[in-house]
Structure formats: C-alpha cells, structure tokens
Amino acid sequence: xxxxxxxxxxxxxxxxxxxxxxxxxxxxxxxxxxxxxxxxxxxxxxxxxxxxxxxxxxxxxxxxxxxxxxxxxxxxxxxxxxxxxxxxxxxxxxxxxxxxxxxxxxxxxxxxxxxxxxxxxxxxxxxxxxxxxxxxxxxxxxxxxxxxxxxxxxxxxxxxxxxxxxxxxxxxxxxxxxxxxxxxxxxxxxxxxxxxxxxxxxxxxxxxxxxxxxxxxxxxxxxxxxxxxxxxxxxxxxxxxxxxxxxxxxxxxxxxxxxxxxxxxxxxxxxxxxxxxxxxxxxxxxxxxxxxxxxxxxxxxxxxxxxxxxxxxxxxxxxxxxxxxxxxxxxxxxxxxxxxxxxxxxxxxxxxxxxxxxxxxxxxxxxxxxxxxxxxxxxxxxxxxxxxxxxxxxxxxxxxxxxxxxxxxxxxxxxxxxxxxxxxxxx
Amino acid sequence: xxxxxxxxxxxxxxxxxxxxxxxxxxxxxxxxxxxxxxxxxxxxxxxxxxxxxxxxxxxxxxxxxxxxxxxxxxxxxxxxxxxxxxxxxxxxxxxxxxxxxxxxxxxxxxxxxxxxxxxxxxxxxxxxxxxxxxxxxxxxxxxxxxxxxxxxxxxxxxxx
Numbered sequence: 001x002x003x004x005x006x007x008x009x010x011x012x013x014x015x016x017x018x019x020x021x022x023x024x025x026x027x028x029x030x031x032x033x034x035x036x037x038x039x040x041x042x043x044x045x046x047x048x049x050x051x052x053x054x055x056x057x058x059x060x061x062x063x064x065x066x067x068x069x070x071x072x073x074x075x076x077x078x079x080x081x082x083x084x085x086x087x088x089x090x091x092x093x094x095x096x097x098x099x100x101x102x103x104x105x106x107x108x109x110x111x112x113x114x115x116x117x118x119x120x121x122x123x124x125x126x127x128x129x130x131x132x133x134x135x136x137x138x139x140x141x142x143x144x145x146x147x148x149x150x151x152x153x154x155x156x157x158x159x160x161x162x163x164x165x166x167x168x169x170x171x172x173x174x175x176x177x178x179x180x181x182x183x184x185x186x187x188x189x190x191x192x193x194x195x196x197x198x199x200x201x202x203x204x205x206x207x208x209x210x211x212x213x214x215x216x217x218x219x220x221x222x223x224x225x226x227x228x229x230x231x232x233x234x235x236x237x238x239x240x241x242x243x244x245x246x247x248x249x250x251x252x253x254x255x256x257x258x259x260x261x262x263x264x265x266x267x268x269x270x271x272x273x274x275x276x277x278x279x280x281x282x283x284x285x286x287x288x289x290x291x292x293x294x295x296x297x298x299x300x301x302x303x304x305x306x307x308x309x310x311x312x313x314x315x316x317x318x319x320x321x322x323x324x325x326x327x328x329x330x331x332x333x334x335x336x337x338x339x340x341x342x343x344x345x346x347x348x349x350x351x352x353x354x355x356x357x358x359x360x361x362x363x364x365x366x367x368x369x370x371x372x373x374x375x376x377x378x379x380x381x382x383x384x385x386x387x388x389x390x391x392x393x394x395x396x397x398x399x400x401x402x403x404x405x406x407x408x409x410x411x412x413x414x415x416x417x418x419x420x421x422x423x424x425x426x427x
Numbered sequence: 428x429x430x431x432x433x434x435x436x437x438x439x440x441x442x443x444x445x446x447x448x449x450x451x452x453x454x455x456x457x458x459x460x461x462x463x464x465x466x467x468x469x470x471x472x473x474x475x476x477x478x479x480x481x482x483x484x485x486x487x488x489x490x491x492x493x494x495x496x497x498x499x500x501x502x503x504x505x506x507x508x509x510x511x512x513x514x515x516x517x518x519x520x521x522x523x524x525x526x527x528x529x530x531x532x533x534x535x536x537x538x539x540x541x542x543x544x545x546x547x548x549x550x551x552x553x554x555x556x557x558x559x560x561x562x563x564x565x566x567x568x569x570x571x572x573x574x575x576x577x578x579x580x581x582x583x584x585x586x587x
Binding site for chain 1 (some may be wrong): 443447448450451454457458461475478479481485486487488489491492493494496498499501502503504505507517520522523525528529531534535538557558561562568584
C-alpha cells in the first residue's frame with residue numbers, strides 16, 4: 001500500500017515541477033507516513049548521509065573534473081582534428097568524424113552533457129563551415145554524445161555499480177564494446193544518410209597529417225589510456241583512475257599554458273555544482289530505495305513480472321520499451337535511481353547478469369538524451385548550434401533507429417557486455 | 428525582499444567557496460594517497476575517511492548552490508504544456524512543496540545528530556560531522572526555494 005502511495009507522490013511531485021531530488025525525498029516521507037512509521041523520519045537524513053559516504057562514488061566528481069578540464073583547456077579541439085584526419089574521408093565526412101571524436105572523448109568524459117557542450121560546439125562549427133545543414137550537424141553531435149556515458153569513464157555506470165552492489169571496475173569495462181557498437185551503428189546510419197542527402201567526403205589525410213594531428217592530440221589521448229589502461233591492468237581502482245585522470249588533465253592544462261588561476265577556479269566551480277546536482281539525487285534516492293525495499297516493492301514487482309510471463313526475452317523486451325518511454329519523458333540519472341531498485345532484483349530473478357543489466361539500463365535511458373520532449377542533449381545542442389529545437393528533432397529521429405537497434409543487441413547478446421570484464425576479472 | 432536576496436547572494440558565494448575548497452582538497456588528498464601508495468608503498472591512514480568527509484561537504488554545498496542558481500533537475504514536460512498563468516501557479520505550489528520537504532527533513536536531523544555522538548573509527552571526530560554539511564545545505568536549499576516562491580508571486584519570469 002505505502003509502495004503505491006510513494007509512487008503516486010513521486011510522479012505527481014515531479015509532474016508539477018518539484019525538483020527531482022526533493023520529489024524523491026517527499027515520496028520517502030509519504031511512504032513512511034503510509035506505513036505508520038512517523039517516528040522514523042530520521043531514517044531519511046541518515047540514509048542520505050550514508051549514500052554519499054561511499055568510496056566508489058568518489059569517482060563521480062573526479063570524472064566530471066577531468067572532462068571539464070579537457071573542455072576548458074581547449075584540448076577537445078585537438079581530439080576533433082585527430083578524428084577528422086582518421087575518418088574524414090569516409091562517406092558522411094564530418095558526420096563520421098563527429099562519431100569517432102565522440103568515441104575518443106568518451107574515454108575522457110563520463111557524462112553526455114560534457115560531450116555535447118564541449119565537443120558538440122566544435123563539431124557543429126566545423127560541419128556548418130563545410131556546408132552541412134546546421135540542424136543536422138546539431139543532431140549528429142547530440143546522438144554521438146550519447147556514447148559518452150557508456151565507454152568508461154561513466155558516471156551513470158559508477159552510480160549503477162554502487163546501487164546494484166556490483167564491482168565498479170567490472171561494470172565500467174563492460175561498457176567498452178557496447179560503446180564501440182553504438183558508434184559503429186551510428187556510422188552505418190551516417191553512410192546511408194550521406195548517400196541520400198549528398199554530403200561531401202573530406203580528402204583522405206596523408207600519413208604526415210595523421211601523425212601531426214596525433215602528436216597534437218597525444219596529451220588528450222593519454223587520458224583514456226590512463227583510465228581504461230588502469231582499469232584493464234588493475235593497477236589502480238576506478239576511483240583512483242578518476243583522480244589520476246583529473247590531475248593529469250589539469251597538469252596538461254598547466255604545461256600547455258592554457259590553464260590560468262581564473263580558469264582553474266571556473267573548472268572547480270563547475271565541477272562542484274555538477275557534482276552537487278548528481279550527488280544530491282543519489283542522496284535522496286537512497287531513502288526512497290530503502291522505503292521501497294522495506295515495503296518489498298522490488299520483490300512484488302519481480303513476482304508480478306514472473307506471473308505475467310516467465311520468459312526472459314519477454315521481460316527484456318518490456319524493459320527496452322519501458323526505458324525508451326521513460327527516457328523520453330524523464331532525465332536519465334533520476335530515472336536510473338528510481339528504476340534500479342525495482343528492476344535489478346527482477347532481472348536477477350530472470351537469471352540476467354547484473355553487470356549486463358547495468359549496461360541495458362544505463363544505455364536504454366541514455367537514448368532519452370536525444371528523444372523529445374525531454375531530451376536534454378537536444379536542448380544543449382539547440383543552444384550551442386543556435387538552431388530551433390524542432391529542427392534538431394526532425395533530423396535526430398532517424399538516429400533513434402541505430403541507437404535502439406544497438407540496445408537490442410546489448411540486451412539479447414550478453415557477451416557484448418560481458419566479454420571484456422570476464423576476460424580481465426574472470427567469470 | 429531585496430535584503431533577503433542580498434543575503435542569499437552572500438550565502439551562495441560562501442557555499443561555493445566551501446564546495447570548491449573541499450573539492451580541491453579532496454582531489455589533492457586522493458592524488459597524494461595514490462602516489463604514496465604506489466610509489467612509496469605506504470599510505471596515509473586518515474586520507475580515505477577525510478576524503479569522504481570532504482565529499483559530503485562538496486556534494487551538499489554544491490547542491491545548495493545548484494538550487495540557488497536554479498540549476499537543479501526539474502521535469503518540465505508537463506509544465507510546458509500548460510498555459511502561462513496556470514504554469515506560474517503550479518510552479519509556485521511546487522516550489523513551496525519543495526521548500527516544505529527540505530524543511531521537514533531538516534527538522535528530523537536533530538534526532539539523528541543526537542544518535543551520532545560516537546567518535547568515527549579513524550578520525551577523532553563525532554559521526555555527526557558527516558551529517559552537518561547536509562543540515563546546513565538543506566537550510567540553504569529551503570531558503571532559496573522560499574525566495575523563488577516569492578519571486579513567482581512578484582511576477583518574475585518562470586525559470587523553465
């Protein structure tokens with residue numbers, strides 16, 4: 001009963017515009033009242049403090065810091081030039097470059113927002129200078145930015161690992177192949193769009209240009225090597241790889257004289273605010289998850305799903321449809337925090353690997369980054385590219401086809417997610 | 428109201444400085460810990476618990492600044508579909524409800540703090556040190572939301 005009260009209060013509060021974190025807090029208060037536990041309200045602040053008091057979550061501000069430092073010191077520009085030398089000659093030209101650049105930048109940034117706001121502006125300028133329609137440039141920049149939270153480092157995957165109680169390193173490594181897969185699917189779509197719309201190819205870069213652009217981008221390219229290399233070799237933990245990456249990004253900024261004291265404060269300010277926005281969601285999500293578990297909501301949901309259909313394949317199809325719909329009307333991170341306590345136990349009951357399910361959950365919700373009406377990536381690109389929201393929507397819808405196709409592959413072929421973590425950590 | 432806004436501006440700067448300082452300290456401490464561990468094969472015993480205290484400070488004070496600057500996450504899909512005057516009323520109610528929630532949770536913290544008198548394992552501080560950043564930030568969040576509600580009443584532009 002109090003589980004239903006909690007859900008109704010949560011949805012109603014969010015719908016009328018109560019900030020998502022406080023909506024979660026309000027729903028926990030309502031659940032405690034409905035369960036007759038009015039003398040246990042202190043559990044809410046207690047759970048909030050405990051949620052943040054977590055070593056794996058230290059990675060969140062560090063991954064944000066590394067990405068913002070790269071953007072603010074202008075190293076993102078060199079990454080784009082390198083991607084341009086590598087992929088500009090393919091059919092689809094700079095649209096393909098956008099995807100390749102995003103795949104590389106994903107190894108630095110753990111948030112799609114940082115990718116869209118930083119790399120997105122460079123991509124749109126380069127594409128419009130070469131005659132690509134502004135709305136299309138913004139659309140492919142937004143779609144490729146969605147790769148950011150899959151390839152490690154990934155803030156949503158760190159949060160998932162924390163919430164589902166699985167190894168952070170294993171979940172992060174599980175994102176590498178799915179991230180590459182999404183990139184390849186987007187590039188295939190670009191190929192056909194370019195054929196239909198007659199987009200130009202760039203001249204194939206000579207080895208000399210590739211080498212020069214590689215050298216210029218090398219300081220930035222070392223960041224994904226630090227993060228992914230450290231995870232693969234197991235030298236440091238996921239949190240420590242985040243510290244190394246952020247200190248390295250700042251050191252490169254200092255060494256290249258692109259980081260002033262004023263800029264450093266701006267980077268730290270932006271990191272502190274973004275970390276606050278994310279961490280307070282996690283804090284408010286914990287008492288809500290606690291209230292759900294107390295009311296046995298996940299167990300009942302699992303039983304309900306099993307009663308409806310005992311098939312794992314039907315359950316996965318239901319999850320895919322649910323994630324695409326929820327992602328379209330709600331931001332990914334709050335949706336992840338709300339859905340995780342309910343869906344993970346159900347997935348476990350169906351025998352789905354918790355690490356693979358993390359990828360399905362996180363990527364399924366990330367598709368919402370480019371799905372109207374909420375699609376935050378579309379709003380960011382609308383601002384960055386100075387183009388109307390509706391125009392980007394028209395051009396981005398076609399990219400939902402490869403993105404959702406990739407989700408089906410990730411959901412129904414577990415080895416796509418599990419091969420690398422099993423190789424590194426064993427089964 | 429003008430003085431209230433000025434007070435919030437000052438508090439905003441103070442919270443931001445605290446949040447940024449805690450973040451800088453946290454990053455430095457974690458980095459030094461990694462270097463000490465892997466280069467000198469040693470370790471600073473108090474580094475991890477101290478880093479977690481700093482994470483609490485960065486997170487909650489950063490969140491308070493985000494709310495004050497209206498950068499927190501709000502679902503606007505339904506609101507945007509409403510006529511402007513209705514949207515204003517709904518947002519006014521939502522803002523008051525959010526402020527009331529923050530205040531309500533705040534009122535249940537004294538009992539929690541009363542239960543956290545014991546000293547932490549490594550740092551010689553009482554456990555409520557971890558709770559204090561949240562308490563102070565919830566107060567700031569409530570004040571910011573009350574100010575926003577007054578802004579709606581005064582007819583200022585709705586921030587969605």
